[in-house]
Amino acid sequence: MSNDMQSKLGRTLLTSMISAREQKGDITLEDVGGIFMKMASTLSPANGLVDQFVHQEIARLAKYITDAKQEIFAIQTNEKSEDAILDASQHLDEVIKSTEEATNTIMDAADAVQNAASGVGGEKEQQIMDATTRIYDACTFQDITGQRITKVIRLLASIEERIGKLNDLFGSEPPIAANSDVNGAANGAAKAGEIVLPKDDKDLLNGPQLSGQGTSQADIDKLLAGL
Amino acid sequence: MPVDKTMHILVVDDYNTMRRIIRNLLKQLGFDNVEEASDGADAFKKLQEKPAGLVISDWNMEPMTGLELLKLVRAHPTLKNTPFIMVTAESKPENVIAAKQAGVSNYIVKPFNAETLKTKMISVIGEF
Numbered sequence: 001m002s003n004d005m006q007s008k009l010g011r012t013l014l015t016s017m018i019s020a021r022e023q024k025g026d027i028t029l030e031d032v033g034g035i036f037m038k039m040a041s042t043l044s045p046a047n048g049l050v051d052q053f054v055h056q057e058i059a060r061l062a063k064y065i066t067d068a069k070q071e072i073f074a075i076q077t078n079e080k081s082e083d084a085i086l087d088a089s090q091h092l093d094e095v096i097k098s099t100e101e102a103t104n105t106i107m108d109a110a111d112a113v114q115n116a117a118s119g120v121g122g123e124k125e126q127q128i129m130d131a132t133t134r135i136y137d138a139c140t141f142q143d144i145t146g147q148r149i150t151k152v153i154r155l156l157a158s159i160e161e162r163i164g165k166l167n168d169l170f171g172s173e174p175p176i177a178a179n180s181d182v183n184g185a186a187n188g189a190a191k192a193g194e195i196v197l198p199k200d201d202k203d204l205l206n207g208p209q210l211s212g213q214g215t216s217q218a219d220i221d222k223l224l225a226g227l
Numbered sequence: 228m229p230v231d232k233t234m235h236i237l238v239v240d241d242y243n244t245m246r247r248i249i250r251n252l253l254k255q256l257g258f259d260n261v262e263e264a265s266d267g268a269d270a271f272k273k274l275q276e277k278p279a280g281l282v283i284s285d286w287n288m289e290p291m292t293g294l295e296l297l298k299l300v301r302a303h304p305t306l307k308n309t310p311f312i313m314v315t316a317e318s319k320p321e322n323v324i325a326a327k328q329a330g331v332s333n334y335i336v337k338p339f340n341a342e343t344l345k346t347k348m349i350s351v352i353g354e355f
Binding site: 129195196198201204205206207208209213215216217220223224227 | 275294320322323337339
């Protein structure tokens with residue numbers, strides 16, 4: 001690239017950034033993308049291979065920034081993924097609670113077995129005591145899995161924080177071509193209360209619902225009876 | 228006609244502990260002729276080799292889900308009338324509707340107890 005070319009690009013970049021700063025008070029990555037596009041427009045592929053190359057690279061960089069913003073914005077506004085991280089953390093909390101409850105039930109039952117076995121005497125009593133001891137030992141899994149899951153919950157919180165920071169970096173205005181309504185567009189507008197089946201069976205794989213949010217067996221029985 | 232408790236039942240779930248639990252419940256109800264499969268593909272292969280009087284299947288499995296297994300069973304010339312109970316954590320109304328449209332005989336949402344399993348089995352295969 002010639003010295004004249006460098007000076008021209010540098011002046012354009014500097015002028016544009018100063019202007020953006022004066023107008024908006026701060027510059028986001030989207031602004032930088034726009035500046036790159038402006039710089040690309042000052043180049044002419046007709047001026048030679050260097051101009052053409054730089055023009056293409058700058059345009060590619062600007063598009064990359066725009067695409068990245070669309071991806072970040074889609075994470076923040078897509079109805080399914082907006083709460084995905086929070087949902088995942090809640091599910092993991094439920095895992096810890098339910099494994100704790102189940103573990104207590106198992107140990108209660110083991111206690112009952114030990115109490116019933118006490119007085120049996122002999123080898124039988126010893127065999128039963130040994131077996132219940134193994135049950136208690138195995139129940140320590142709950143503590144270990146709880147610690148592992150807590151680590152994952154903290155990791156998810158950290159990821160959510162980083163996504164928030166990235167979104168701040170790109171600015172709060174949505175990109176022009178954002179397409180956040182993935183499932184809604186696929187299924188069409190549904191009337192209030194209407195159950196719309198997704199087009200792909202894979203979208204039926206939601207897993208267990210959080211406590212208080214699932215459909216009870218009684219409600220499922222009513223629904224089946226009405227079909 | 229009373230239910231033959233020697234009937235062959237296929238239990239399908241990718242979680243070994245769940246298969247063990249259902250097998251134990253079936254044993255308590257008097258059904259000992261129980262085979263297990265770890266996913267839909269494994270189950271369909273086994274059904275083709277040995278048809279079952281009842282299939283009790285989870286939904287969320289890989290590489291083949293319980294819904295896909297159900298559709299295959301209902302499309303198969305000799306297996307299409309096999310009683311099929313879905314036992315799953317998938318509890319949204321859309322899931323129930325999709326399963327019903329695919330031909331499920333009954334639907335149990337996890338967690339469930341022995342009494343629920345018995346009630347649904349009776350509704351599908353008759354009193355026992």
